[in-house]
Amino acid sequence: MKKVLVVDDSLSVARQLEKIISESSDFTCVGHAKNGAEAIKMNHTENPDIICMDMNMPGMDGLTALRTLSVMDKEVKVVMVTSLGGVGDKFTEALRLGAKNVISKPFDAETVLRILREL
Amino acid sequence: MAVKFFGQFLVERGIVTSEALLGAINLQDNNNLKFGEMAVAMKLVTPADIQRAHNAQMSKDMKLGDLLVEMGFLTLDQxxxxxxxxxxxxxxxGEALVxxxxxxxxxxxxxxDAFKADQAEYVSDGIELPISSANEKIWEMTVDLTYKMITRVLDLQFRPGKCAVATTIPHHFMLAAMDMAGDVEARYIIAVSEELQKxxxxxxxxxxxVEDEPAEVLEDTVMEFINVVCGNVAAKASQMGVIIDINPPITVHPPAQGLPIPAGYSALSFPIHIKDGDTMELILLVKD
Incomplete structure (x- = not known):
């Protein structure tokens, strides 16, 4: 079972993602970080296979954390989950920084699980 | 279920890989010359002319082409x-991917064709504002997308009320606000009652x-709703050539007498009458 870390400042989005992940037999949620800095720490302590991370967060944002994670940990696969996915520059920047995919908000369980399974 | 650009649509659906898309974007970057690059390639100006115009842009808010004409490096026809x-x-x-x-x-x-069908629901039907603004089309699109997201994300039936210029931000149970920067300067606000929040x-x-949910979670859901709307507004605006940066959402609890409109801003109020008799309000604080 693959371990997933959820990173989002929004409690409601984190709840939605944790629910989708925990109801699937393929994945388990190993925690919830509220910003990029927490995500980097929890990547070290929880050693997830996948990180689902928001872009727009107070403190360290998702793209900054992605930049750090892609240097520090070549194994972890990062998927950005964001309402800004449709902004072409942001989407391209995320892919260039090493994100494996971008899930747009609002999302549904089927899309999230399909993208996670394809990683 | 969101405003997307074509490449993102294809990657999200697993039609192309992110690596293939990046390859196509790199091809586009090499092929699609910017205005200055094209002007040099057509031997109409020199790189030094472009540099002078770029320097002038630091003190003049003009597009490069207009500036090159104003500085006498190009004619209007050129x-x-x-x-x-x-x-x-x-x-x-699409061609680059091929x-x-x-x-x-x-x-x-x-x-x-599939992309067009997916994005058809985000094509604007047109909304009229009571004031003239440099970014009128952006604000009309913002209101239009808000209405669409109320239907699609919240599954609420509603009737839009007449837009008016507000003199104060009235008292509501809760306001969720998001600041917009970049090519525009504005604050997007959604005001809700306690029942609408639920x-x-x-x-x-x-x-x-959601009766047992803590207040913090209930407030967060309204903030997340405006985050989704504003993210999609930023995406749609980028398709219209306007850059909008959004900050994380915040909550505001206005006092009984309401809040004043900040100097230099206009407040556009859009009442949204929900089917069960409740009213939501969209307020756009737009810098004059």
């Missing part, structure tokens, strides 16, 4: 020729009852 050449040689992402071997021509057409929470959390 500027139009450059724009036409840019349009005629522009490599679209060129890198990620899609066939037949598959491209099929996916373009309706939003039920929709966002996909729960039948």
């Amino acid at each position: 500027m139009n020729d450059i724009v036409t050449r840019q349009k005629n040689t522009h490599l679209y992402i 060129q890198v071997g990620a899609l066939t021509q037949d598959e491209l057409q099929k996916q373009l 309706s939003i929470a039920r929709a966002i959390l996909s729960e039948e009852s």
Whole structure:
């Protein structure tokens, strides 16, 4: 079972993602970080296979954390989950920084699980 | 279920890989010359002329082409020729994906049709504002997308009320606000009653009852709703050539007498009458 870390400042989005992940037999949620800095720490302590991370967060944002994670940990696969996915520059920047995919908000369980399974 | 650009649509659906898309974007970057690059390639100006115009742009808010005309480096006809050449040689992402071997021509057409159908619900029906503003089209699109997201994300039936210029931000149970920067300067606000907050929470959390949820979670769902709306507004604006940066959402609890409109801003109020008799309000604080 693959371990997933959820990173989002929004409690409601984190709840939605944790629910989708925990109801699937393929994945388990190993925690919830509220910003990029927490995500980097929890990547070290929880050693997830996948990180689902928001872009727009107070403190360290998702793209900054992605930049750090892609240097520090070549194994972890990062998927950005964001309402800004449709902004072409942001989407391209995320892919260039090493994100494996971008899930747009609002999302549904089927899309999230399909993208996670394809990683 | 969101505003997207074509490349993102294809990657999200697993039609092309993110690596193939990046390859196509790199091909586009090499092929699609910027205005200054095209002007130099057409031997109408020199790189030194472009540099001088770029320097002048630091103190003048003008597009490069207009500035090159104003500085006498180009005639108006030459500027139009450059724009036409840019349009005629522009490599679209779909064609670039075909060129890198990620899609066939037949598959491209099929996916373009699917993309058009997916995005059709975000095509604006037109909203009229009571004031004139430099970014009128952006604010009309913002209101239009808000209405669409109320239906699609919150599953609420409503009737839009007449837009008016507000003199204060009235008292409501809760306001969720998001600041917009970049090419525009504005604050996007959604005001809700206690009952509407619960309706939003039920929709966002996909729960039948939210009676036991802490206030913090209920407020967060309204903030997340405006985050989704504003993110999609930023995406749509980028398709219109306008850059909007959004900050994380915040909550505001106005006092009984309401809040004053900040100096230098206009407040546009859009009442949204929900089917059960409740009213939501969209307020756009737009810098004059």
